[in-house]
Amino acid sequence: MTNDSPTVLCADPDDASRAATVDSLASAGLAVREAASVSDLESTLDDGVDCVVTAFEFGDGDGFDAVDAVRAANPDCVCVLFTDREPSDLPRGAPEQVVEYVPKPADGSRDRLASVVATAAAETRHAAYPLPDGEAERLAAVRQYDVASLSAAETFDRLTALIASHFDIDVAFVGLVDEHEERFIACEGANWRTLAREDSICTHTILTDELVVVEDVREDPRFAAVDALDELDIRSYAGARVTDDAGNALGAVCCTDGEPRRYSRAELDDLRRFADEVEEQLRLRRQLAGAP
Amino acid sequence: MAARRDARYAFDGLPLGPVDPGTSVIVTGPVLDGARELGLRLLRCDVGDCGVVIITTDSGAATTMEDFERYGGTFDRDRVGVVDCAQDGREPAADCVSAVGTPADLTGIGIEYSGHYERLYAAGYERVRTGILTATPLLVYSEDVRPVYRFLNTVTGRIDTAGGVGVCVVDPKAHDEQVVESLVQCFDGRVHVRSGDEGLELRVDGLPDQPTDWTAVDPSA
Numbered sequence: 001m002t003n004d005s006p007t008v009l010c011a012d013p014d015d016a017s018r019a020a021t022v023d024s025l026a027s028a029g030l031a032v033r034e035a036a037s038v039s040d041l042e043s044t045l046d047d048g049v050d051c052v053v054t055a056f057e058f059g060d061g062d063g064f065d066a067v068d069a070v071r072a073a074n075p076d077c078v079c080v081l082f083t084d085r086e087p088s089d090l091p092r093g094a095p096e097q098v099v100e101y102v103p104k105p106a107d108g109s110r111d112r113l114a115s116v117v118a119t120a121a122a123e124t125r126h127a128a129y130p131l132p133d134g135e136a137e138r139l140a141a142v143r144q145y146d147v148a149s150l151s152a153a154e155t156f157d158r159l160t161a162l163i164a165s166h167f168d169i170d171v172a173f174v175g176l177v178d179e180h181e182e183r184f185i186a187c188e189g190a191n192w193r194t195l196a197r198e199d200s201i202c203t204h205t206i207l208t209d210e211l212v213v214v215e216d217v218r219e220d221p222r223f224a225a226v227d228a229l230d231e232l233d234i235r236s237y238a239g240a241r242v243t244d245d246a247g248n249a250l251g252a253v254c255c256t257d258g259e260p261r262r263y264s265r266a267e268l269d270d271l272r273r274f275a276d277e278v279e280e281q282l283r284l285r286r287q288l289a290g291a292p
Numbered sequence: 293m294a295a296r297r298d299a300r301y302a303f304d305g306l307p308l309g310p311v312d313p314g315t316s317v318i319v320t321g322p323v324l325d326g327a328r329e330l331g332l333r334l335l336r337c338d339v340g341d342c343g344v345v346i347i348t349t350d351s352g353a354a355t356t357m358e359d360f361e362r363y364g365g366t367f368d369r370d371r372v373g374v375v376d377c378a379q380d381g382r383e384p385a386a387d388c389v390s391a392v393g394t395p396a397d398l399t400g401i402g403i404e405y406s407g408h409y410e411r412l413y414a415a416g417y418e419r420v421r422t423g424i425l426t427a428t429p430l431l432v433y434s435e436d437v438r439p440v441y442r443f444l445n446t447v448t449g450r451i452d453t454a455g456g457v458g459v460c461v462v463d464p465k466a467h468d469e470q471v472v473e474s475l476v477q478c479f480d481g482r483v484h485v486r487s488g489d490e491g492l493e494l495r496v497d498g499l500p501d502q503p504t505d506w507t508a509v510d511p512s513a
Contacts, residue, residue: 064399078449087407088390092400098443099399100450101406112413116453124449128438130477131445198438204470207477221468225436 024110156186305513321485343417352380373408
C-alpha cells in the first residue's frame, strides 16, 4: 500500500445500492471509485486500487468476470464479493478467482462490509506468491533506489554482460522487486523490462539469504505451470538476493538459460560475489547522491 | 467466561505460550502420526465466546468433528463451521457444514469459509479459530501452486484483520521441500511435530516466547 488512505473501487450496477456502499466506505476513511458494469470496472482499474468490492450480477457479466478483470490489471488486489446470495448459491469460479465474501444483510447495513474492507485494503494482499516478512518496510527501501537517478545503469549493464560471459548463459540480469512486478534494471542477452511477481522466480529468491538454483524449471512444482517463464525461454535459473544495509531485500542478481543447467559450488560463490558487487554499487551511489 | 477481543489466544494442555490475535501458524509433521491431532488440539477453545471454522480436505466433516471432540473440542453447531471438501458419505446434516465438491475449488472453499466466518461474527463470536486440515489435497489437486498461495494469503489475511487465530496442517514429506518452505512464508510461525520415543513432541519457529527445542506434549491434557 503506497497511500495513507487505501483506495477502493466499488462495482455495482444498482445505482442506489452502489451509492449506499460508496457512502459507507467513504465514511470509513477510504478513497472510493465507482463502476456500474464490468467494462466500467476495467476502464477504472489501475494499480492504485487496493481493494475492489463487487456485486455479483451485472448487465455485462458476473462477479467472477469482475474478478478476472481485476486479476488481469492488478493481480494482488484484494477482491470482496458483496452480495445477498448465499455462498452455496454462487456458481463456482476458477481457482485463481479466490476472493473474500461478505453477505449483504437484508437490512441494507454496510457496517460490517466497511469494517472488513477498511482493514483488508490497508493490511492485506491477495497475492499469488509468498510475501517476505516486513514487506512494507522492504517496499519503502526499494523505492529509495531509482537507478536512473543514481547513474548506475551503465555499471550494471557492464556487470550483467560480464556475468553472462562468465557463466556462458543466455541471460544475466539485475532485478528490483517492486510491489507488483520485478523491474529489470540491467539485462544482458534479452530485452526484458518487467515481469509480474507471481511469475518471477526472484519472488522466491528474495525470501532467503541462500542462493536459489532451479536446475530445471519444468521439474520444479513451484514454477512448472508458469507460462511466462516458458515464453521467456527460462529453463534454468540461479539467483542471489541483493539487500540494503538494513537487510531489506531489494531484488536479485540472476542467471537464466534455455536449457537445464547445474551450478558448481565455485560458480555459486562467484554469483554471490557479483551480487555483493551490485549491493556495494547501489550503496555507494546512494551515498554519492546524498541519501542518508 | 468471555475473553476480551484483544486478549491473546491460549492453548490449554499444550506446551505453547499464548499468541496475539491475528496469528497464523503452519503445523508440519506426519499427518497421521501427530500433526493432524495437534492441529485439532490448537483449535480447542474453552471460553464460550470463541468460534471455530474448519476447512477439512482429507476427511469428511463427520470424521473431522469426531476427531475434534476426541481431542477435547466441542462440536457446538452454533459456534462451529465446517467446509467439507472431502465428503465421505456420512456428513452430519447441519447448517454448520457446507460442502465443496473438490479441494481444487479454492474459490468455492474461500467463499464458504468467509460465509461461515461472517455467520459466526453475526452470532456474536468475534474470536474465531480457523483450521485447514490439511493443505496437502489443496496442493495435490492444484496444477499450479500460485492459486494455493493466493488462497492461503486470503485466509491468513482474514484471520489477521479479524483478530482470529489460524492453523494449517501439512505433511512436509508429501511435497517438494521448496514448496513447503514457500508455504511456511505465508504464516507467522511454524510448529514442527514429530512422534518421539515419549510420544508427541513439538517445537516452534518464528514466534516469540515459544519452545524452540523439542518439547513433549502431554497426551492426557
